[in-house]
Amino acid sequence: MDYIDKKILQNSAQQEKDEFIKAVFSLIVENESGVLSRVIGLFAGRGYNIESLTVAPVDDCGRKSRINILTSGTPMVINQIKEQLNKQIPVYQVVNLCQQGPYVARELALIKVVSKGSERAEALNLADAFRAQVVDASVDSLVFELTGKTEKIDAFVDLLRPLGLVELSRTGIAAIGRGCQTI
C-alpha cells in the first residue's frame, strides 16, 4: 500500500469509531402532506433514534417548512442519516448544525406545579431565578413558561419536581447556526 499516494487516502484518518456523537439536523422541506411521515418513517425504518423533533413552516408563503431533529449515532450512522434525508424527494436541504459550526439551540417548556404555602413560594422564587414566566395561575396551581437551552430547562424541571410538578410539556429544540451563514 505504501506505493499508493497516502494523500488520497481518506480512510487512514477516518477509522470507524464506535462512540456515539450528537447531531442536530436542520432540514428545509416542501410543506406538503406526507413529508414529516417520510422523514420519521426513515428514522423508524432504519433504526435511527429521534431525541427531539420540531417542525413548522418558515417561509412567507408557507411552502417550505423547517424540521429540526436532535439525534445521536456513530459517525458513520450520522453520515447515513444525512444522506438518506437528502435523498428524500421533497427535502431541499439537510444540514448537521453540529458539523457546520457554532449554533444556537433553544427549547420552550410549559410546566405545571400544584402546591401551596412555602412550596409555592419556593417555586416562584426559582422561576424568578431562572427567568421563567408565570403564564397561568390559580389558588393551587401555577404554569411556568421557560425558554432556553435544554440543560437549563432540565435543571429547572429537576428543581420543581419536589415542589409539586405535575405536568410538563416541552417543544424539543429549534436550532440555527451562529453568524451570517444560512442554510
Added chain:
Amino acid sequence: MTGAEVLLQVLADLGVEVIFGYPGGAVLPIYDAIFQQGKIRHILTRHEQAAVHAAEAYARSTGKIGVALVTSGPGATNTVTGLVDALMDSIPIVCISGQVFSNLIGNDAFQEADTVGITRAATKFNYLVKEKEKLADKIREAFYIAGSGRPGPVLVDIPKDLQLAQIPYSKKETKIHPSYKPVTEPSHQAIKDAVKAMKKAKRPIFYTGGGIINSGPHASEGLRELVKISGFPCTSTLMGLGAYPASDKQFLGMLGMHGTYEANLATHGCDVLIALGARFDDRVTGSVKDFSPNALKIHADIDPSQINKIILVDIPIIGDVARTIELMIEEWDKQPISVDQDALKEWWDQIEQWRGVDCLKYQQDMQAGEVIKPQHAIRRLSELVRAKGKEAYISTEVGQHQMWTAQYFPFESPNHFMTSGGLGTMGYGLPAAVGIQIAHPDALVIDIAGEASTMMNIQELATIKQYRLPLKVFILNNRYMGMVRQWQELIHGGRYSESYSESLPDFVKLAESFGIKGMRARTIDELDIMVNAMLDEPGPVVMEIQVEREENCFPMIPAGAPHNQILLGPVKEKTKIAS
C-alpha cells in the same frame, strides 16, 4: 377530456407502449378509456404483484420505464412486494393505483386503503393526486423521478372522481420537483485520484454491479473498454451479470456468498478495489470488517447515500457510472504513470492458480437412467441455446436455481438477466418472463425456476396462454425449497422444517390444463432431448426437470464469514480453505 383520458394521453406522450395491470372498481374509468383508444396496449396479468414484476422485467430488458395499473385497496396492497423489489434493485417503474372517491377517503370505504401510507417506504416517491389540474404534471414528474438519478419505483394514487372529472389537457414539459436534483456529473478530481490509484495498483480488481446495466448500454461498452485498456480482472454482482461478457478471460465470475473462488479471493486480496455501480450488499461483503481488508477502495455510485454506508471508502465518486467510466478512460491516457506490468502479471498468475481450483466443477454421471444434476441442467440449457445460435433472455425465481443460473449460465450482454437480487422475491421469474416476452416478442425467453418459487405466481400461466407468449418455464424440481433445505442442512442440524414441497402438482398436466405444452425430463439421457424439444417448440412450454434432490449450491461463504473462508464443497468433506 376526462382525467382517465388525460392520464392515457400523458402516458402516450411519454412514450409508454404497454401497461401491465388488473382492473377493479376504482380504476374503471381508466379501463374504459383504455378500451376506447389504440395507442397503449394493456396486458392483463392474473395478480397485481405479477403486474409489477412484469413491468420491472419489461424495464430491465429494455431500459425503458415499466408501467403497472391497479385498483384501490387489495389491488394496491398486492403491489407492495413488487414495489419493494424494484426499490431494492433500482428498477424504474411507475405504478398507477386507483383510489376511492376523494370525499370517501378516510371513511373506511369499500376497497379503501391508505395506499400512499402503505407504499411510502416501498417506493422512491409516491403521491395521492388531490387536484385534477395537477394530474398530468404529477404523472410526468413520476416518470422523471422513476427514471433519473438512482432509478426506482414511483406510485401515483388517483381518486376515482379525478378520473371522471373534466380536465383540459395540453402537452407540456415535465415540471420537476425543485428539491430533486440528482448529481450525474462526477467530480473530475475524484476521477483523477481514482485513476492515479488504479495505475499504481499491483493487485487491482473491478467490482461491478447493477448500476452499470441501469446506466444504459453505453456504460457496459465503456466498462469493456476500461477493463481492456487496464488489463485488470473484473468481477460482478448478481445484478451486474452481463455488463461484462462472461466468456472473456478477464472476467472472474460473480463474487459474494455463491460467487466463484477466484472472484472472492481476488476481492479479498486486492490492493485497489474499483466498485462501479455496486452497493456492497451483505451477500457480497460477508463479514464487513474482513471485507477486502487491505485495499484502497474506490466507489462510484449515483446515490450519495451508498457511499460509506457499509464499507468506508477512500475515493468516492458520485455520478452516473457511464459518465464516470468515460472520464476514467479519458484520464487513463492522460496520467503519466504506467501500470506495474510485472506486479499485474504476478497478480494474474495468482488468480489463474485460484481459477485452477475449478470451483464450479460437479460430478454428473452420464449413464442412462442416472439422476440429473441441477447444475448440469442449466449448463446444458445454456450450451444448447448457444448451439441454436440464439441469445436468450433469462429470468429466474429465487433460491438455489437462481445461484446456479448465475454460476452456470454465462451472460454476454446487459439487460438479458432478470432476477430479484436485493429483495429475493420468490415468484418473480414467471411474471418477469411475461414482461420480457411482451417487450421482445420474437426473442427466446426462459424462466429458470424452482418448483417451490414458481408456485408462488403460477397463475401467470393464464397470461402466457392468453397472449400466446412463446416463453419457456424451465423448472428444476427437487421437491424441496432447495436453498432453505441447504441452510437447514448446513446450519440447523439437518432439521428440515417445512422445506419440502409437499403435494406438488403434476407440472405437465398443470401446463396442459392452461392450454400450454408440458414436458418432463426424469433422467440424464432425457435431458438434451427434452431441452432441444423445448427450444424447438414455437409456443410456450412448461418443462419439468427432475433433479438430484439434495444437491447443494457451492461455493458458499457462510453468512457473516470473510471471503477467504469460502466453502468449496459439501461440509462433510470440510473443504475449508485458509489463505
